[in-house]
Amino acid sequence: MDNEEIKLLLVKYITREADESETDQVRNWINAHPENAQYFAQLYETWQNMLYLKPGVVDEEKAFNKFSSLVIPQETKYRQLYKWSKIAAVVVMFGILSALLIGHYAQNVQSIRQVSVNNGGIKKVVLSDGTLIWLNAGSKLSYNTDFGKKNRTVYLEGEAFFEIAAEKKTIPFIVNTKNYTIRDIGTKFNLKAYLNDQFLETTVVKGEVSVEGNVDSDTREMSRIYVKPQQVLRIYYQQQKEKYAYKPADVQELKNLNEIQVLQIDSARMDKYDGWKENLLVFDGNTLDEISKVLERRYNVKINMDDASLKNIRYSGSFKNVATIDKVLDLIKGNTDISYSITGNTVNITKSNDN
Template sequence: MDNEEVKLLLVKYITGEATPQELELVKQWISAHPENEQYFAQLYETWHNMLYLQPKVVNKDNAYDKFNSTLEPETPHRYARLITWGKVAACVALLAVVSVTFYQRYSKNIQSVKQIAVNRGTIKKVVLSDGTIVWLNADSKLNYTADFGKTTRTVYLEGEAFFEIAPGKKEVPFIVNTKNYTVRDIGTKFNLKAYATDQFLETTVVKGEVSVEGNVENNHEMNRIYVKPRQVLRIYYRPKKESYTYSAPDIKNMNEIQVSEVDSAKLAKYDGWKENMLMFEDATLKEIASVLERRYNVSIIITNNELGNIRYSGSFKNVPDIEKVLAIIKGNTAIDYIKNGNVINITKTNDN
């Protein structure tokens, strides 16, 4: 196949327009060389990243322009063995056809994005059409398109989820997109935490393996990192200068990447939430408050930074009332609290 045939087939494959014969040709082409697979992955992920944008705020013209830019032959050296660009006129004509095809498909599919949303104070277990089991933690959202399980197994997560991936074909990988990073499943069970209000992404592999890489379009470019069983990867975001709305940012942790080993007995610290367990190990009161707010649908106010930095270790199983949790923490740390409706004020013991 020449370059024009390849690109048109890739478009039809990604958008679900390919015939069975064309599907087989694409699969053969992808498996023929690692650079073919890399190029396909770039187009595949750009397409699906566009689809998972919020329909209410998406700008279709911007999305069209954005995808156009990914198809421009601006870096031929990167795929030198993949593509030898022909005449300029031919490339321009091909670009126009490819862009229009994607844009038409995009306009149709953006309206078919499905969302599973979980409110604060609740946990939800769902089974996707490919058999994958997903537990969604409180205040989380999972987006996917109507053709999930057919031509794609890509989802978009905001919040926290535990994935138990169903076996699938190699040419339809299971991919979890977050705002800043892309996680590819190479195994079966992993936890992924990517709340918009957190300053980090965290993934914990229970079984199998995952790879994590940054999204270039969000200025989080990062080489692919592989996370193996009983490993935890935490990536601290580097906030943009104009987004510094909080005081005294922790410069030490900006853009820091941490990989640590976890004993099997302590995995519940990362995935125990789906079994109604909360486990904290040397966590600050501020970190604990963030978890409790989501779990119990409350707002917690800590009176000062010194108090927020108090550290605590402990675990709770099937505790339906936040006041019972706070009472246990109070028994081990120098805090007091007042609950007024859904608002909890935490102060130092004996503060007036």
């Protein structure tokens, strides 16, 4: 697709005017290159900010005339697709997006900064606006070199704890993940969005965040959800729900396993969600399948289980500054029916033969 075509399709997609074929084209373009995905996130952020404009700010007729003369050829089919109720916001946004698009292709990949943390590590990052971010093992954070000037948008794969600087409240702080956009309205929150996990989870310590669907077509229609202090929002990815290892034991548990969960938590239990940055692991009735993913990242190992039923075993316990995985597994072994062996960086968990 050339620049003009993608500009039109992006506007239609973001304003929900695109048909199924056009939606597929946009998604393929987004997934074709990391820069495309990051640029789309910029456009989406701009559109979200436009939604806050007061109706009196925009001259609809003047804006539409400018839009049609710059972008839409006379009497093309695209003009018929836009309803006048949306013209003002679309046109103003498009003027901004066009400038961004030109600037985007004039830059190279060096305009993007990326911070990665390998399995087994934790890293603290201070952004130019004073925001503090702790990155957990196996995580990646990226942002533009002009961060803090016109936007405060970052892109996360993995887990991070954010302590947002309050000095630039006029510029919203936004975190984009593969499927969702998280907008900070407060100051401190944890966000867990590993690509190989079956859910997104955000925990607010102080302030408030909003969460809404992003690129994925199954999530972008989701209404914005607000998460308040001492609340945890967990969203299970639809395409992975059937693969989820945990099988509810009864009907009541099944009701609790919703696609979207919002839980109120006691401050004393907050370390379950953000204790990792202090080298604290807390498991509260987690399945061994969930626990194994955490341990793989923390100790840089690969965990195998020879029996699928092992994945559903539940365990509760906490570990502070435990240097090696064998000490963690010894404690889990003492309270569950498992055995394990370690060869290099591979851990094999089997059913215990003690009984």
